Amino acid sequence: MAGPGQRDLILRLPVVGLRVFWTPIVLSLGMLVIVLAVWASGDTVLALAVTAALIRAVMVIGLYIFIGNSGVLAFGHATFMMVGAYGVAWLTLRPFNKSFALQLPEFLAAHQYPMLPSAIAAALLAAIVAFVVGIPIMRLSGIAAAIATLAVLGMFKTFYSNWSEWTLGAATMPGIPIYVDMWIALAWVVVALFAAYIYQRSKYGLALRASREDEFAARAAGINIPRQRLVAFVLSAFFMGIGGVLEAHYLGTIAVKNFWLTITFILLAMLIVGGQRSLTGALVGVVVISTLIEILNSLEAGMNVGIAVLSVPIGAQELTIAGLMIIILVFRPDGIMGGREVPWPFGKVGRIVRDPGAVEAEHDPLRRGVAQRDGAP
Amino acid sequence: MTGLVQNAIDALALGSLYALTALGIGLIFGVMRLINFAHGDLIMIGGYALIVPSSAAAAVAFIGAWPAPAMVAAIVFIVMLFALACERLAFRPLRRANPSVLLITSFALSFFLEHLVVMIYGGRVKAVSIWPELLEVLPISGVRIPYLQIVTIGVTIGLLVLLVLFLKRTPMGIQMRAASEDFSTARLLGVRANRVIAVAFAISGLLAAVVSLLYVSQVGALTYSMGIPLVLFAFVATVVGGMGSLTGAVLGGFVVGIASVVLQVALPVAMRPDRDVFVYGLILLILLMRPSGLVKVKSIEEKV
Numbered sequence: 001m002a003g004p005g006q007r008d009l010i011l012r013l014p015v016v017g018l019r020v021f022w023t024p025i026v027l028s029l030g031m032l033v034i035v036l037a038v039w040a041s042g043d044t045v046l047a048l049a050v051t052a053a054l055i056r057a058v059m060v061i062g063l064y065i066f067i068g069n070s071g072v073l074a075f076g077h078a079t080f081m082m083v084g085a086y087g088v089a090w091l092t093l094r095p096f097n098k099s100f101a102l103q104l105p106e107f108l109a110a111h112q113y114p115m116l117p118s119a120i121a122a123a124l125l126a127a128i129v130a131f132v133v134g135i136p137i138m139r140l141s142g143i144a145a146a147i148a149t150l151a152v153l154g155m156f157k158t159f160y161s162n163w164s165e166w167t168l169g170a171a172t173m174p175g176i177p178i179y180v181d182m183w184i185a186l187a188w189v190v191v192a193l194f195a196a197y198i199y200q201r202s203k204y205g206l207a208l209r210a211s212r213e214d215e216f217a218a219r220a221a222g223i224n225i226p227r228q229r230l231v232a233f234v235l236s237a238f239f240m241g242i243g244g245v246l247e248a249h250y251l252g253t254i255a256v257k258n259f260w261l262t263i264t265f266i267l268l269a270m271l272i273v274g275g276q277r278s279l280t281g282a283l284v285g286v287v288v289i290s291t292l293i294e295i296l297n298s299l300e301a302g303m304n305v306g307i308a309v310l311s312v313p314i315g316a317q318e319l320t321i322a323g324l325m326i327i328i329l330v331f332r333p334d335g336i337m338g339g340r341e342v343p344w345p346f347g348k349v350g351r352i353v354r355d356p357g358a359v360e361a362e363h364d365p366l367r368r369g370v371a372q373r374d375g376a377p
Numbered sequence: 378m379t380g381l382v383q384n385a386i387d388a389l390a391l392g393s394l395y396a397l398t399a400l401g402i403g404l405i406f407g408v409m410r411l412i413n414f415a416h417g418d419l420i421m422i423g424g425y426a427l428i429v430p431s432s433a434a435a436a437v438a439f440i441g442a443w444p445a446p447a448m449v450a451a452i453v454f455i456v457m458l459f460a461l462a463c464e465r466l467a468f469r470p471l472r473r474a475n476p477s478v479l480l481i482t483s484f485a486l487s488f489f490l491e492h493l494v495v496m497i498y499g500g501r502v503k504a505v506s507i508w509p510e511l512l513e514v515l516p517i518s519g520v521r522i523p524y525l526q527i528v529t530i531g532v533t534i535g536l537l538v539l540l541v542l543f544l545k546r547t548p549m550g551i552q553m554r555a556a557s558e559d560f561s562t563a564r565l566l567g568v569r570a571n572r573v574i575a576v577a578f579a580i581s582g583l584l585a586a587v588v589s590l591l592y593v594s595q596v597g598a599l600t601y602s603m604g605i606p607l608v609l610f611a612f613v614a615t616v617v618g619g620m621g622s623l624t625g626a627v628l629g630g631f632v633v634g635i636a637s638v639v640l641q642v643a644l645p646v647a648m649r650p651d652r653d654v655f656v657y658g659l660i661l662l663i664l665l666m667r668p669s670g671l672v673k674v675k676s677i678e679e680k681v
Contacts, residue, residue, distance in 0.1 A: 071477075072477075073477045073480060073481060075484075136661050136664060136665050137664075139664075139668070140664060140668070142475075142476055142477060143412050143476045143477060143620075144616060146412075146477065146480055147412065147615075147616050147660070148616070148660055148664060151609075151613060151657040151658070151661065152657075154609055154653065154657040155653075155654045155657040158650075158651060158654045159654050162650040162651050265484065265488050268481065268484070269485070272481060313496045314495060314496070314499075314500065315493070315494075315495030315500070316492075316496060317492075318488050318491075318492040318495075319488075319489060319492040319493060319496060321488075322486070322488040322489035322492065323489060325481075325485040326467055326482055326486060326489065329471065329474075329478060329481065329482045329485065330467070330470045333474060333478055
């Protein structure tokens with residue numbers, strides 16, 4: 001029979017759960033509202049744009065899992081999108097399309113596998129690649145690590161664009177089944193949000209965030225930094241892989257040149273503008289930059305504003321995003337959200353689990369500001 | 378024997394371009410811990426400055442049609458101006474930021490410059506020819522060595538000697554070395570931060586302009602992303618050579634150039650397109666075996 005204390009706890013459990021998962025719940029609901037609004041409006045062109053933005057959101061959350069939690073910059077994550085996208089193409093192209101130009105082994109060439117297991121298998125392949133290349137790279141810190149990830153991107157891009165039997169080389173690979181709509185993309189955003197949040201609240205995530213704040217203190221506290229970084233890197237690559245898979249099933253075609261510096265730049269811009277230090281920041285960045293891209297796209301096409309047609313030249317889109325990114329970096333380096341998650345508006349519930357960074361910072365007056373901005377619930 | 382000579386010259390000429398690019402990046406890294414992604418775009422801008430700004434398909438030579446001394450001077454001046462503007466507008470406000478923030482800013486700046494060029498010149502490849510006589514082959518029987526390779530190697534050696542003299546013999550050069558060693562102590566001793574950093578950017582711009590002229594004469598075409606491969610291989614060179622060491626940057630540049638040519642010759646024909654996989658892989662190999670690069674620099678190690 002449950003004692004009074006236990007009964008109390010059981011009654012409070014849903015509230016505590018809501019409190020603990022407040023950030024991903026609110027963010028998921030926010031995305032749901034956007035999707036519902038677009039769905040209700042029946043605007044199919046807008047629905048396509050929102051789907052693309054949601055796919056970007058999965059990628060940026062993937063990028064955030066590593067960069068946000070470790071504080072180490074990475075330029076190589078487009079590699080994992082590429083591995084995921086080609087992986088899923090090998091699994092889900094119809095055998096007729098495969099026999100047309102690819103030389104795959106029998107188990108791939110003769111079959112078309114179901115979509116969801118294929119997506120997960122392809123993302124796992126990306127995670128495995130991340131594990132292998134991560135072992136040497138995760139020992140590095142700072143810009144050496146960033147440049148090493150860039151080298152990985154260069155290696156895989158070169159390799160895939162010459163691996164004609166499997167990738168058609170530099171040519172575009174057509175015929176991938178198109179099934180990703182707004183709802184499927186939304187579902188993956190929700191999965192990514194919860195996975196990223198559970199990870200960052202887990203002991204692994206907390207250890208890595210501690211190393212982000214102070215590498216030497218974290219090492220002194222017994223945290224194996226390369227191992228913790230590797231955990232984040234692999235999880236991050238899994239969701240980048242999913243991002244690549246969704247992109248492939250959204251566009252129906254993939255090409256090596258699309259997994260190079262432009263996408264790397266756009267995803268990093270989203271993360272930086274929103275704020276790389278929180279999950280909320282990552283998602284806010286996607287919403288802000290995607291909206292901006294939509295507006296600039298319509299301007300590049302020529303927008304009819306009453307009496308005149310406003311238009312901007314080709315290239316203005318990237319120019320604006322790059323300019324905005326530099327302005328944010330100069331004036332607000334922690335991005336729009338400044339490291340904050342969605343605040344809990346209902347006062348104190350249950351036991352408060354603190355971020356180790358916050359506890360440590362309480363004893364260090366210089367660092368108090370940083371921990372407060374982190375806003376761990 | 379002739380094949381060996383030819384490959385050696387190829388390797389040295391390619392290595393020279395990488396070394397000059399890596400040196401331009403290394404100089405700035407020394408004084409402000411910035412790995413400048415936009416360095417490749419300064420090289421690109423030097424190329425585009427040769428032609429009349431227009432989005433028409435055919436490029437019309439502008440500065441590119443001037444006599445050689447005026448052309449070199451004008452291109453060096455323009456690229457230096459861009460380098461100084463980048464420093465003043467993007468990097469000076471971030472001087473206290475950590476190296477990762479600086480790196481990502483330079484990445485954004487690189488996109489900014491590239492798409493500025495796309496807006497003005499359009500995104501298509503443009504043909505441009507300067508000094509076509511340099512592509513002629515040296516009249517030595519057996520080997521095929523264009524004059525351009527000899528010029529590239531000669532110019533590189535000349536610039537390296539001048540740079541060493543500048544760093545060792547002039548007050549500004551000595552101040553720059555002091556600033557690379559320990560910036561805050563150097564400032565306490567009267568080194569002017571803004572001036573040293575501005576001079577470093579100016580020299581970096583000069584090196585970018587020279588690479589630009591040599592590279593454009595070789596490839597004969599302009600694209601807005603033409604600086605990217607150069608800058609990526611120069612990054613490999615800086616890491617392989619040892620970050621923060623100018624000797625390391627030059628050494629790294631030649632290592633990358635030599636490795637490219639050796640791989641091109643030694644790899645089986647079927648694998649030759651994958652040469653760059655191995656060149657990029659050099660980074661991982663070096664970092665595994667010797668994390669600080671070939672030339673180790675004390676002042677780079679993080680202090681607790």
